[in-house]
Amino acid sequence: MSLFEIRKMSAHLPDPAPRTGGPGSPCSACNVRHLTLCAALDDREVADMSAIVSSVELGPGEPLFDEAEPAKHVFNVTAGAIKIYKLLPDGRRQMTGFLFPGDFLGLANDETYAYSAEAVTFSTLCRFPRKLLEPLLERYPRMERRLLGMASHELAVAQEQMLLLGRKTAREKVASFLLMLSRRAVQRGQKDNPISVPMSRNDIGDFLGLTTETVSRTFTQLKQGGAIALQSNGKVELSDRAALEVISEGA
Amino acid sequence: MSLFEIRKMSAHLPDPAPRTGGPGSPCSACNVRHLTLCAALDDREVADMSAIVSSVELGPGEPLFDEAEPAKHVFNVTAGAIKIYKLLPDGRRQMTGFLFPGDFLGLANDETYAYSAEAVTFSTLCRFPRKLLEPLLERYPRMERRLLGMASHELAVAQEQMLLLGRKTAREKVASFLLMLSRRAVQRGQKDNPISVPMSRNDIGDFLGLTTETVSRTFTQLKQGGAIALQSNGKVELSDRAALEVISEGA
DNA sequence: CCCGGCCATTGATGTAGGTCAAGGACGCCT
DNA sequence: AGGCGTCCTTGACCTACATCAATGGCCGGG
Numbered sequence: 202m203s204l205f206e207i208r209k210m211s212a213h214l215p216d217p218a219p220r221t222g223g224p225g226s227p228c229s230a231c232n233v234r235h236l237t238l239c240a241a242l243d244d245r246e247v248a249d250m251s252a253i254v255s256s257v258e259l260g261p262g263e264p265l266f267d268e269a270e271p272a273k274h275v276f277n278v279t280a281g282a283i284k285i286y287k288l289l290p291d292g293r294r295q296m297t298g299f300l301f302p303g304d305f306l307g308l309a310n311d312e313t314y315a316y317s318a319e320a321v322t323f324s325t326l327c328r329f330p331r332k333l334l335e336p337l338l339e340r341y342p343r344m345e346r347r348l349l350g351m352a353s354h355e356l357a358v359a360q361e362q363m364l365l366l367g368r369k370t371a372r373e374k375v376a377s378f379l380l381m382l383s384r385r386a387v388q389r390g391q392k393d394n395p396i397s398v399p400m401s402r403n404d405i406g407d408f409l410g411l412t413t414e415t416v417s418r419t420f421t422q423l424k425q426g427g428a429i430a431l432q433s434n435g436k437v438e439l440s441d442r443a444a445l446e447v448i449s450e451g452a
Numbered sequence: 453m454s455l456f457e458i459r460k461m462s463a464h465l466p467d468p469a470p471r472t473g474g475p476g477s478p479c480s481a482c483n484v485r486h487l488t489l490c491a492a493l494d495d496r497e498v499a500d501m502s503a504i505v506s507s508v509e510l511g512p513g514e515p516l517f518d519e520a521e522p523a524k525h526v527f528n529v530t531a532g533a534i535k536i537y538k539l540l541p542d543g544r545r546q547m548t549g550f551l552f553p554g555d556f557l558g559l560a561n562d563e564t565y566a567y568s569a570e571a572v573t574f575s576t577l578c579r580f581p582r583k584l585l586e587p588l589l590e591r592y593p594r595m596e597r598r599l600l601g602m603a604s605h606e607l608a609v610a611q612e613q614m615l616l617l618g619r620k621t622a623r624e625k626v627a628s629f630l631l632m633l634s635r636r637a638v639q640r641g642q643k644d645n646p647i648s649v650p651m652s653r654n655d656i657g658d659f660l661g662l663t664t665e666t667v668s669r670t671f672t673q674l675k676q677g678g679a680i681a682l683q684s685n686g687k688v689e690l691s692d693r694a695a696l697e698v699i700s701e702g703a
Numbered sequence: 704c705c706c707g708g709c710c711a712t713t714g715a716t717g718t719a720g721g722t723c724a725a726g727g728a729c730g731c732c733t
Numbered sequence: 734a735g736g737c738g739t740c741c742t743t744g745a746c747c748t749a750c751a752t753c754a755a756t757g758g759c760c761g762g763g
Binding site for chain 2: 287308309310353362366367450
Binding site for chain 1: 739
């Protein structure tokens with residue numbers, strides 16, 4: 202598949218919208234506001250940053266980095282969708298997250314990445330050398346505060362996901378997933394209905410601890426129950442959000 | 453159960469040992485080194501801290517705080533074991549972690565706790581008003597750096613747990629759990645074999661996304677396979693660690 | 704010393720979701 | 734236009750784990 206074609210395919214994706222509220226100024230380096238690392242900086246500081254960040258573009262399915270590989274960079278998603286996952290030796294896979302514009306990845310405690318990352322759709326990212334992160338945080342304490350806030354938010358999200366994986370039924374998992382996608386679309390300033398579901402059934406299954414087949418069956422079951430409607434273009438309409446809310450917390 | 457009795461019961465628990473290596477000095481306020489918030493401080497700073505921290509003691513099963521309750525404090529575990537969990541409306545429970553001396557809890561993005569916390573054994577904690585955290589971080593940047601490191605470590609642990617919950621079999625889950633307990637015992641400077649398993653089968657089940665019965669059956673299965681031996685005092689001997697390692701990653 | 708509650712274990716049975724298999728829709732590539 | 738690869742869907746069947754139920758050990762209290 203040519204890069205040109207991929208770009209064309211992705212052309213319908215809305216641009217990341219400017220966020221409303223919150224402190225900080227737009228980041229010219231990565232062209233995303235507020236949810237990003239750079240949102241803690243003012244214009245002059247952003248200009249400094251521009252000198253050391255670079256841009257990355259990935260087509261669907263292209264890897265960004267692999268688990269256990271030396272963690273040379275941190276990234277900020279600026280367009281598209283990224284999946285991050287861990288593997289067992291026999292190939293079983295667990296998605297640990299889907300990342301959208303404004304999301305941050307690559308923060309690692311030790312010298313290697315704790316998970317693999319790969320593009321779902323055509324994506325662009327803002328790349329920053331990890332070596333330079335520590336002095337940067339030293340220099341801009343607001344940035345560190347922001348990073349801590351993001352990490353602690355991620356932690357809460359991870360705990361919610363553990364509840365889902367360990368204790369929810371397939372039906373509850375899928376309903377929760379759709380609502381999560383919808384909420385995150387709103388956060389990014391996109392419309393929340395119908396929602397864009399760019400990842401495959403298999404990816405969704407690996408995120409929810411289910412198989413492709415079970416995800417597919419559950420989608421049709423929710424469709425037949427009138428809670429959702431499947432559109433042809435990879436979009437899902439949440440016809441009855443209240444019903445989904447009820448289902449997601451235990452029918 | 454009288455408090456005196458509880459203390460007596462817990463008397464055999466080894467004291468948190470000083471850690472070797474790493475920066476920082478002992479924290480007289482919470483009496484734990486290095487793995488704690490205060491480990492980033494020098495002696496004078498620790499003395500400042502002592503004025504605003506207080507101590508909490510909990511007997512087995514006593515709650516520390518509940519999910520969604522206003523997050524007034526952050527805590528540092530100094531002795532015992534704490535379980536943190538989330539509930540579904542119908543009572544299904546997912547443990548999101550077990551915390552031991554040196555572990556930190558209560559960091560919340562918004563104004564309420566994201567999970568409930570409760571003592572497993574008789575425990576003591578060092579308590580700190582959350583309102584005072586932000587100015588403190590302002591004042592001691594090393595502390596913030598440490599906190600960020602801890603949050604990012606927690607995040608990696610959470611992702612590993614997602615892999616376990618979503619993709620491992622009961623056998624793999626239990627083997628992974630025992631190895632995790634063992635590794636954390638080493639980190640705290642305790643002996644790693646036999647390991648202390650203070651929580652009930654039910655608690656373990658809720659941590660691993662299994663039922664009490666399945667946990668119990670899996671323990672006996674591992675015992676019969678010679679990988680472990682169950683001692684009477686709530687301790688488990690890891691007779692064949694290599695076998696457990698193999699099992700934990702997919703028999 | 705005996706009683707009662709809690710927890711662990713074990714057995715018998717049920718079931719949600721996995722596995723295996725077969726089409727079908729769609730889009731790309733020639 | 735036709736062929737092919739990928740993904741989605743659906744059906745038939747299977748199994749790992751849940752559920753339901755009974756028993757026994759341990760410990761604390763009377």
